[in-house]
Amino acid sequence: MRIIVISVILAASAALTGFSVLAYDLFKPGRDTVPLVICTAGLWLLFALAVLLLRGVRGRAVVVLILAGSAVIGAAAMIGPPNTSTDSARYAWDGVVATAGVSPYAYTPADDRLDPLRPGWLFPAAETTDAGTPVCVGERIQTAHKTPSGDILCSALNRTGVPTIYPPAAEIYFAGVRALTGPDAQYWPLQLTGLLLSVGTTGMLLAGMRRRGIDQRHAALWAWCPLVATEAITNSHVDMLGVVFTLAAAFLVSTRRYWGGGIALGAAIATKLIPVLAAPAMLRRQGWKVTVAAMLTFLLLYVPYVLTTGIGVLGYLPGYLSEEGYEDGTRFALISLVAPGGSAIIVAGAVLAVIAVLVIWKTDPDRPWLGQLVIIGSALLILSPRYSWYALLLVPFIALSGRWEWFAVPLALTLRLLVPSLPVTRVALAAAVVLIVAITMYRAGPVVFQRRIRPVTRPPRPVA
Template identity: 60%
Template sequence: MRTVLTAIAVAALAVLTALAVTVLPFYDSSRDRVTLPLMIGGSWLLFALAVWLLRRVPTRAAVTLVLVGAVAIGGAAMAGPPNTSTDSARYAWDGIVQNAGISPYAHVPTDPALAALRPSWLFPAPVTRADGTVGCPGPAARIMASTEPGGATLVCTAINRATVPTIYPPTAELLFAGVRALVPREAGYWPMQLLGLLASLGITVILLLALRRRGLDPRWAALWAWCPLVAGEAVTNSHIDSVGAGLLLVATLAVATGQRWSGGVALGAAIATKLIPVIGVPALLRRQPWKLVIASVTTFLLLYLPYLISSGPAVLGYLPGYLSEEGYDDGSRFALISVVARGRTAFVVAAVLLVVLAVLVALKTDPRAPWVGQLVMIGVTLLIVSPRYPWYGLLLVPFVAMSGRWEWLAVPLALLARQLEPHLVVLRVGELLAITLIVLVGLARSGPPRREWFRLRGGFGR
C-alpha cells in the first residue's frame, strides 16, 4: 500500500508538471498571475508528500520508483517549450553557429553576416499589424524586437540579449554544438530539453549508486530525481547548470575516494560549463589539494584553448556586462546584505563573508564526505549572493540528496518564489524563512531526541 500510494503521488506530480508547462504558459500575456504559482506550489507539495511516503517503501521498490518517477516527471517536463526562460534559444543558436565553423564569441545573433544561418523558429519574420505598423509575432517576452548592428533593420528573435555576444564557457559551447549537430536546424527547443532530461537521469543514477556504495539510503536520490526545480529548470527550460551540477557531483565523489586527479578533471570541466561551480572548490581541498588544482586548471585551460585561438579576449563574451547588469558591481543584488549595507559596502561585506565561508568549509569538511561541505558552501553562497534566477539552485540539489538534508531545498525555493513574484521583499522573506527552517531542522537533527526523519545516516526511516 505504501508503494502504491507513493506511485500515485509521483504520477500526480508528473501530470501537474505537464499541465504547468502546456496549459499555463508563463509568457502568455493574457495569463492570470495566480494559477501558475498555485500549480507550481502544488507540485512542490506533491513532491514533499511523495518523498515522505517513500520513507517506508522497501528499498528495492523505492529504487525502482525513484528511477521510474524521474523518467515520468522529466518526460512530462518536455511536454511544451520553455516556460520561464528563453536561455536555451541562445544555446541552440551558439550550436548552429559553431557547426557552421564560426566561433560563437565572434558575432552577436543579430549580425547580418549570420543571417543565412537563422532558422525561422529562432528568428520569425516580422509581421504587419492591423494598424499598419511592423512588429514581431508572439508574446513580447518570448519573441523580442531587436535591430541589426549599425542599422535600423528589425530583427525578431527568441534570443534574449541578442545584441551582445554569448556568455557561456567552452564545456557548455561544446555541448551546444554537439546537440545541434545531431538535429536539423529547424528542430526547436526539444533537443536541449532531451539533453536536460538525460543529464537529470544520469545524476539520478550516480546518486543511487553513490548512496548505496557509501551505506547511505538510496531513497535520498528522490530529492533530486523528483524535484520540481529539476523538472522545470533542467528539462523544460534546459538550463546547462544541470550539467555543471553533475560534473561537480562526479568531482566530489571522486575526491571522496582519493581520486584527486580525475576529480580535478571533472571539476575543471564543471567550472568550464557555467563558472559558478568554482564555489565547489573549498570543500575538496583538505587532502593533497595541489593535485586537484593542477588537474582542474589544466582541464579548464585546455577546454578554453581552441576558443582562445579563434577569438582571443572575446571569449569573455558578455560576462562583464552581465555582472554589472545584475547589480553585482554596485552591491544592489545582495538581498539580505542590502538591508544593512548599500553600494560598494554591500559588495565588500559579501566578499568578506564568502572568503570566511570558503576558509571554514575548507578547514572543516570531512574529506571522506565532502558533499556536506558542498551543501553548506553552495547553499550559503546562494543566500549571500541572492541570484535572480532559480536555476542556480540546481548546483545545490545533488548535495541535498547526497546528505539527505532536505531542508536546504528551501534555498532554491526562495529563488523560485522571487522569479514568480519579482519583488525584492519576496526574496528577502523567502531567504529568511529558508534560514529559519535550516537552523531549526539542524537543531532538531543534532539534539535529543534524534528521530529517524532527521538523521544524516541510516535512511529516511525503517
C-alpha cells in the same frame, strides 16, 4: 499499498508538471504568475508527500520507484516549450553558429553577417500591419534591430545585441546537440538531453549512495524534485551539465582519485562558473592536485576559442554582472539591508571567504557533500540571484547529505523568479535562513546543548 500510493502521487506530479508547462508561462502580457505559483506549490507538496511515504519502502522497490519517477516526471516536463526562461533559445543559436564553423563569441546574434544561419523558429519574419509597419508577433518573440543595418529583427533570443556569456564546455555541449539534430529542430533536443542527464544523475546518486552506505531513498530528493523537472528539462538550463560534472568530481575526490576529480571540476566550471563553489570542500586532502587539474582543464577548454576570438571569449560576462546588480551591490537582497551600496560586495565577499575557510577546515574529505551543501547554499542566500535554476547545483548535495531543510533555498529563489518583488524576496530568503538554522540546531541539539549546559563534575579527591 504504500508503493501503489507513491506511484499514484508520482503520476499526479507528472500530470501536474505537464499541465503547468502547457497551460502557463511568463511570456504573456499579463504573466501567468498566480497559476504558476499555485501549480509550483502543488508540485512541491506532492514531492514532499511522496518522499515521506518512501521512508516506509524497502528493497528493490526503492530503486525502481526512484528511477521510474525521475523518468516519468521528466518526460512530462518535455511536453511543451520553455515556460519561464528563454535561455535555451540562446543555447540553440550558439549551437547553430558553432556547427557552421563560426565562433559563438565572435559576433552578436543581431549581426547582419549571420543572416544566412538564422532558422525561422528562432528568427521569424516580421508581419506587416495595415499601415505597412513591420512588427514582431509571438509569445516568446522579442523585437530587436540588426547591426549595422538597423533592420528589424524578430527573435526568440534574449539580449540579441551582446555576445554569448557561456563558457567553452557549455558551447561544446550546444554544438554537439545541434550537430546531431540540425538547426530546425526546436526546443525538444535540449529538453531530451536534459532528461537524459537528469535521469543519469539519479542513477549516479543511487550507485554512489549504495557504495558509500548512504540510504538510497535520499536519491528521491533529486529524482522527484520539481526544480529539476522545471529547470533541467522544461527550460533545459545548461546548469544540469554542470551538476553532472560537479557530482562526478565529488565522487572521484571522495575515493581519492584527485586528478580525475580535478578534471571533472574544471569541466564543471567551464560549463557554468558557479560550480567553483563546490571546490573548497574537495581541498582538505591533496587539494593541490584537484586545483591544478581543474585549472588546466578549464584553460585547455578555452584555448581553441581564445585562438579564434581572443579576449572576446569573455563574452557578455562583465556586462551581465553589472546588469544583475553585483557591481554596485544592489543584488544582495539580505546583505543590502545592513550594508547598502558597494559595501555589500565587501561584506558578501568576506562572509563567503570565512565560510570557504571553515568548509576546507571542517569537511570530511571522504564525504565532502555536506561541506558542498553548506557553501553552495550559503552562497545562494548571500548572492540571492534572480534565477532559480542556479539552485540545481545544490540539490544533489541535499540528497547526499539528507538535509532536506536546504530546499528552502531553491523555494525562495523560485518565488523570486515568479514574483519579482524585493520585499517578497527578502522575506522568503530570511525565512529560509531561519528554517535552516533552526533545523540544523535541532539536529545537533542534544550533543551541543549537553556540552554547553551539563555542569562540570570533577572526580572526588582520594582520601588520604
